[in-house]
Amino acid sequence: MKKFIPAILVFLFATTAVAQNQYEVLVERPGEKSLKGIITRSVLESDTSFKWYATNFKAYSPRQDAMEALKKNADSIQLLVFMGTWCEDSHFIIPKLFALTDAAGFSQEHITLIGTDRNKKTLSNLTDALNVKNVPTIIVFRNGRELGRIVEYGKYGMFDKELGEIINASDKQ
Secondary structure (H helix, E strand, C coil): CCCHHHHHHHHHHHHHHHCCCEEEEECCCCCCCEEEEEECHHHHHHCHHHCHHHHHHHCCCCCHHHHHHHHHCCCCEEEEEEECCCCHHHHHHHHHHHHHHHHHCCCHHHEEEEECCCCCCCHHHHHHHCCCCCCCEEEEEECCEEEEEEECCCCCCCHHHHHHHHHHHHHCC
16 A cells, blocks of 8 residues: 555646646535535635635744744655545634745645545545545655644644644654
């Protein structure tokens, strides 16, 4: 299985840059829109169904240590992010993640965002292949190798602190 992960990642990161609308729009509950598949930040920013995005993006001040770790490793790190457009934890964390990456000058081309349905399933069964059980999940990769992952708020309740630690620890390996 581990041999397939680099191939999956190459496909995801390559297709994200050139493809459009690689997702399905689901209505799993009345008045709620779920996106399942590869989505973009611009979809979250522009779709009026996702008003939570702008509110939580503006309400965040990036952690210096996480920002520095991202800046220092901007060319070697890839982030694979699983979220639910229906999920309150994703509503809170994902806009803040983008505010952090913006502040660090981290290229959006190094971030792949995958939307899940309420059963935490994706197109092509990626959550099963990568053992993603909860959203949001941020997986940090370098050269196709997983360095670590933050599940929901992380072990400290601060996703950004844990993200910085994962990246900084990888420098020492």
